[in-house]
Amino acid sequence: MSGRLEVIWTPVHDKFITWGSDFSLYQVENIREGFSAGCRMSSSTGANLLASTPSTYFAKCVDVYPQSDKDILLAIGYTNGRIILTTFGPTIYDSQGIPKKELFPRYPRQCNAVAWNPIDVNKIIGGLDKHRSEHSVLLWDVVRGSSNYESSNNRNADHPRPISEYGLSETTYSLAWFQNNSKLVAAGMSLKNIKLIDFRDTTKAATSTLTKAVYGVCVDPHNDHYLASFHDSQIYVWDVRNFEKSMVCLTQPKSLMKISWCPTKHNLLGALHKESSLIHLYDIQQSAVANEDFEPSVLDRTVVPGSSKNLTSFSWHETDENRLLTIASNGSLIDYTVFESITLNYAANFNMVWTYGRKTMKCINKSNELFANLDDVSYRMMERAKNGYGLKDELYKNGELVDDDAALANVWNWLYYSEKLVADGTVKNTNSKHPGVRDVLKLDANATKSEAHSTTWLDLPATNNLGVIKQYNHEDRDCALNLCGWHMDTEKFLKFLDRLAEKNAHSRAAALAVFNLRLRTAIDILHKSPDRNLNVVAMALAGFTDDKNSMWRQFCSNPKVKMSDPYLRAMFAFLTAENANYDNVLNENEISVDDRVAFACTFLSDSKLNEYLKSLTTKMISEGNLDGMLLTGNNMDGIRLLQRYLDITGDVQSTALVSVRAFGADLLQETQDWVLSYTNLLDTWQLWHERALFDVMFQAQRPNDKPRQQVFVSCKFCGKSISAYMHGLNRGRGTFSRMGVTANKMKMSACPHCRKPLTRCVICLMHIGTTTGVQDNGDTEANKLVDFSNWFTWCQTCRHGGHSSHIINWFREHSECPVTACTCRCFSVDTISANPTK
Amino acid sequence: MFEAAEINAEHKDLIHDVAYDFYGNRMATCSSDQYVKVWDQIGNEKWTLTSSWKAHSGSVWKVTWAHPEFGQVLATCSFDRTAAVWEEIIGETPGPGERGTRHWVRRTNLVDSRTSVTDVKFGPKCLGLQLATCSADGIIRIYEAPDVMNLSQWTLQHEITCKLSCSCLSWNPSLTNNHPQMIAVGSDDNTAQTGKVFIFEYSENSRRWMKIETIITIMEPVHDISFAPNLGRSYHILAVATKDVKIINLTPIKDNSSIQSGLTKLDVQTVAQFTDHTCTVWRASWNVTGTVLATSGDDGCVRMFKMNYINSWKPVTVLKGDGAVIPNDAHRGSIASSTGVLTPPITQTASYNDSGSMVRNGVNYTLKPTNCPQHIPPRLFKRIRQSFNSI
Structure with a gap:
């Protein structure tokens, strides 16, 4: 028994006792407040040893005086049957002569249980092994005994007699006082029953139940009706009002060490198994529905205090919610708080609430920096919606509202641009407002319609201009190039390059110049760049020669020459390309899709172009890359692309808005989900005006689908419709149209049909x-x-x-x-x- | 640093559930003390208790709001084997010039269950007013109020037997009728070594709810389950709170067999699994777009996970129960999870099996989408229509 370590919280808030071969009193310390020595019990608490008392005999059981508010008084039951009252050092009890007081039976035998009365605190009860001529439950009065001892030093006082006794030739295994009755004790006796002993009249037959579960009898601190006890691997919970039958029997996988009711939570029973590092918690729910007798339910929960060794005991803290202390076989202590299960909810308006402990809730709202740090799409969507995103008449202005997302802004700009091109007739032969490149090219795998023609560098002297470059022309390709933003007109193109250079996109400008066979322009652009490296590149470019065996070419096509700028890479890949193999340019993923597509439209033959665009479209769709809108335009592929984008980002706002603004009425069926989801979102955010504006816009796309009148007014006398009549009036038609013409303000106080007054x-x-x-x-x-x-x-x-x-x-x-x-x-x-x- | 506002819940026992209404301006809590409380946010900050009543004669497990177009309606379920529907009404005016007090009346008590009713949820509003409950004996019940004006009349439409004790359920919140109605149910059974998450779908052909999927990779007891708002995505996201946080993508597969059977075939993919809560995860809740998931667990923390890219989930925030942010822990979490993401997603393709037995009760009632103007709630609309006849 001595090897087994036990732990008990004392009534003093931050002190506890461990006992095995000796008794130790510990003080809990907060680690942050200069905790140095002692043992660590959790991330925030540790314990300092205050005092220690070696036990002379083998202690068998212990109970702490319930009114110890400053000093600790222990009642220790020993194997020889003595109960010794012990303190740690000098205490206030010394004056009463209580410490070292011994209470012992006539016939020495093992003391199995000791318990202070929680109400009548001077009473203490001991439970002993069987003796044929002595009772096994002995009730003592500590104070009266001691006063006897002091007043008369007689033999009686030397052997203080119990004030009451019970259970002749029975064994008592465990004892528990009831919380609200100072006379009633529950005792597990003789491996066959639990008895409720009433000390007002011990001669009366005690209420009892037949059971083997006589160990660890404990009374629910919140409800005197409930008792728990265990035997081997079974926990029984009893209702003393119906004591014959156990209320609940919990069968455990292993035999039990200890059970204990949680003093801070109703109906929560903690249990420790042998050779286990877990604490099992049972929340026993009983409810009476219309006096029906029905099985209480038990919620099982397991907590892991985190001990590496098996636990030998645990103790609930009297007042701290759900706090318990465990001790392991190697003596290590863990201070653990069983968290109440936290429930939480996340509201549409970014409020979040969760429960903390049993009775408080914590909530945070959207102004919390937490949400700003999250950078979630939901928050961005709401901010954008408030700014009128998607509702601006000019498509590109919507792009300005999302300038934190380049790809998205790009889509709106492209929509604007493509619409303009269609409107001013630059892009012809298309039915859609925003045709994609593939629409415009009208390519199919078999037909070749573009004419190839060879051209030379535009601004180079003939000396290093040996070869020719094959370009392909067709008016559809011109349209496609326009959509990509590559202006055909020389003057415009040069201006475009200047603009790029102004925006510090020198390498892109240079690359575009090279792709348009204007090497000298490219060199000029690079030369003007403030970036030194680009100046050097300009020099390198100046050495360009078409000669396949030239040193320049050999060096530049060396794969080891790495350039970090994708446009420069593409430029040199183009210049060193052999046999019109431009894969290195076309597969340069870091240059914009527009430029790649435009490049392909210039230099690839019909069949190759078709193949390239097809694979690029597939890739764009699978990546949900919005740049792919250029290829797909507003057709079914565009929907698929947006769907993929939505799957990836959750940005239903943009997909709904783009689909409503740019896609034809025939495809709106496909996007109904997005529109509904988006309007629902706006509704939950209470952005009703934005929702209404969106609805108006949405309706404008479907002019044939007029919303129905929502309210009808009819006369309460004749039942005929008044609203229909008013409707006609408004349009200046109908039977009574003349009334509308005469007054700018309508006046109609009677039913137009029966002439009875209106309400x-x-x-x-x-x-x-x-x-x-x-x-x-x-x-x-x-x-x-x-x-x-x-x-x-x-x-x-x-x-x-x-x-x-x-x-x-x-x-x-x-x-x-x-x-x-x-x-x-x-x-x-x-x-x-x-x-x-x- | 930020501060989490504290609300004294005034419950006498553990709070089991807290629910926001559609807008997030009202909150309902329920507790083991058998009470339900309603809180309103006055101004933009403070939450005030506006109603509190004893709702059941046992622990109240869950509380949930109906869509506001049906009025101010709550549903609760309890250990006392019942579920109840509550409506807020305005009481008698105490004196002239004073506003009447609001209070909640029980519109119906659903007493079909023989065991504790563990969860209750309203169906998506496009289905009208439907209510699903599940109970500890493993029966899922679908109720419907045929007349949305009369909340005291509910008919039990379907009973689905699930064999295992059910702990939680979630409707797929899809807003349209494009997807069939779908319900996910979790079981807290800890004895049977089988899958603990079941997906049911309403089959238009047979007019019954059919089990279309059992997620066999989840064998541990499930404490909470939640579909993310669909938002027009081509797949559904399901969060499962078990001994860890699992995020599961359910992608409907359109192939011949599913068209023939009329039942959706699902591609089930576990895309994320976080063990950050160490032991048990209690609850999981989505943000409005289904891009951030908040969970709570036995470690006493609230953790948030965010989708950065498709199928790529990262822990972003850890809050202690008292609201303090744990910065280092969040970092640690992200390392832990990146290894979690690297593990190949466990894929299984669903095959339909007919093990869920379903019983259909009540009147033969099929739901037709109400043909009314889009943004007038049908209930209001009816009233408007009637009203002009009488004035």
């Missing part, structure tokens, strides 16, 4: 259609039938209503309907309006 405003009691006395300026509202304050509105529930301005005024002060005898609380029907968040 009244509940506030001013005027019929709807009658203008109220308040006149507005008229100019701003000239196009409307009635200005908003005179609109008719009504409660959705009681269907009373009136002029909106009157109704608004009324509900500023009331929540009930203004109509006499109507008790409808109209105001509270719609929570969004009633519960303003801003």
Whole structure:
């Protein structure tokens, strides 16, 4: 027994006791506050040894005096049956003569259990092994015993007698006081029953239950009705009101060492198995539904305090929520807090909440820097939506709103550009607004339509201009080049290069110049660059020669010559290309797709071009690379590309907006999901105006699909529609059109069919259609039938209503309907309006 | 550094669930103390308790909001073997000029389960008002309110037997009828060595819910399961909280056999697996776009994971329970996970097996999408339509 280490928290908040061969008192220290010696128990706590008492006999059981608020008083039960009250050093108990006091039975035998009464704190109970002529449960009074001892030094006091006893020739294995009854104790006895001993009358037959589970009897600290005990590998939970049958039996895979109710949480039982480093927690749920008897459920949970060795004991902290201390066979201690399972939720508006401990919640909202650091697409989407992204009439302005995402901005610019090209007739023969390069080229695998012609360098003297370069021409190719932004017109092209140079894209400008066979221009551009390295490249370029055996060529085509700039790489790859094999240019992934495609359109034959564009399109789609829009345009491939982009980024906003702005009505069916998802997003963010604007834009793409009228007004007398009539009026047609012409403000207070008056405003009691006395300026509202304050509105529930301005005024002060005898609380029907968040 | 606001929940026992409404302006909590509480955010900061009532006679496990177009409606489920639907109404005005107090009334009590009801979730709004519950005896029940105006009438439409004790469920939140209705269910059973996540789909042909997939790679008890908002993606993302965090992509495969059977075939791919929570993961919750996942676990931390590229998930933030950020830990996490990502994704192609037995109850009712203007909730729309006849 002495080899086994035990641990117990004391009633003093930060002190605990370990015992094995000796008793040690420890003080818990916070590591941050200058903790040096002692043992570390967790990342933040350690323990310092305060005192230690070697035990003279083999201690068998121990209990801490429940009212130890400063000094610790222990009752230790020994194998010889003695219970010795022990302290660590001098204490306040010394004056009462309590320390070193010994309580012992007449016949020495092992003491199995000792327990202080939690209410009547001077009482202590001991549970002993069997003796045929003595009781095994002995109740002592510590103070009365001691006073006897001091007052008269007689023999009686030398052997203080128990004030009560129970259980003749029975063995007591474990004992537990009830929390709210100072006279009642539960005892596990003689390997056959648990008895509830009432010390008010020990002669009366005790309530008992037949069971082998007599070990570790403990009373639920929150509920005196529940007891737990164990035997071998089974835990039993008892309800003392129905003691015959156990309430729950938990069968364990291994035999048990210890069970203990958690003092800070209801119905939570901790259990430790032999040869295990885990603590099992059982949350025992009982609920009575309409007095039905039904099986309580047990939530099983396992926690790993993190000990490398097997645990020998654990102890719950009395007051700290779910804190427990474990001790392992090698004496190492771990201070562990069982976290309450945290539940959490993430709201659409970036609020996040989680539970912390049992009774508090923590929440963070979108202003938290955490979300800024996350840089998540959802947050970007909301910011963009607020800025009117996608709603700008000029397509390129939408691009300006996403300038933090180059590829996205590029798409909008290209959409703008391609639309312009189609509109001004540069790109002909296409039905779509944003044709892709493949659309424009109309290539198919078999036909060759482009004419090849050989050309020479435009601005080089003939001496180093030996060879010719094959280019391909067709008007479709011209269109494609336009889409790529390669202007055909020399003057424009040179201006374009200047612009690039201004933007510090010298290498790209030079490469484009070379691809357009303007080597001298390229050299000029590189020469003007502020970058020294590019100046050097200009020199290298100047040495260009077509001679296949020249040193220049041999050197430049050497694969070991690496250049970090992709455009320079492409440029030299082009200059050193043999037999019109431009793979090194075409597969240079770091140069923009536009340039690669334009290059291909200039130098590749029809069949090769077709093949190249096809493979490039496939690649772009699989990468979800938005640059691929240039190739696909607004066709089905474009949808696939956007889908892939969406799959990768989650940016449904851009895909929805691009699809609505750029794709034909016939493809909108495919993108319905995106549109719905996006409008739903805007709705959850309460960006209703943005949503409405988006809907308007969306509807504009489908002019044939007019939204249906949402509300119909009919006369309450004849039942005929008034709204249809008003509708006609608005257009200046219909039977009563003459009424609309005479007055700029409509006045119609009677049904046009039966001439009965229309309903009244509940506030001013005027019929709807009658203008109220308040006149507005008229100019701003000239196009409307009635200005908003005179609109008719009504409660959705009681269907009373009136002029909106009157109704608004009324509900500023009331929540009930203004109509006499109507008790409808109209105001509270719609929570969004009633519960303003801003 | 930032500060996490603290709310005193005023519950007497452990809070089991907290749910935001559609907009994130209202919050409902439920607890072992058998109470449900509703919180409103006044202004932009503070959360105020606006309602609190004893909802059940046992621990309340879950609480969930219906889409606001159905009104202010909550559903709860409890250990007392029932699920309930609650609606907020305005009480009697205490005096002239004063606003009536809001309170919640129980519209219905769903008592079909014989064991603890472990989860309850409203279906996507395009399906009307549907409610799915699952219980500890492994039965999933789908209820429907045929008349969205009358929340006290619910019919049990389907009962799906799952064999294992169910702990959590999630509807696929797809917004359109393009995808068939789909539900994922997790089991917390810790005895059977079988897959613990099941995917069910409603088959239009047979008008029954069919099991289309069992994710056999997850054998440990599942504590929470959550579909990410679909957002028009071509695949569905499912987060599973078990002994670790798993993110699973479910890609519908369109081939002949799936067209013939009318059931979706799914390509199941575990794209991420994070053991950062050491032991048990309790909850998983998605952000609005399904690009950030927040989880909580036995280590007492809230962890966030973000999708950087398709199938590439990284831990981004670790928050201690009290709201303190653990900076170093986040770094450590990313190293740990990069090895996690490198492991080849476990792929399995689904084959349909008919082991889920399904029972269809109640009236023969098929849902037709309501033909109403797009942004008027059908409920409101009905009222508008009726209202003009009476004024």
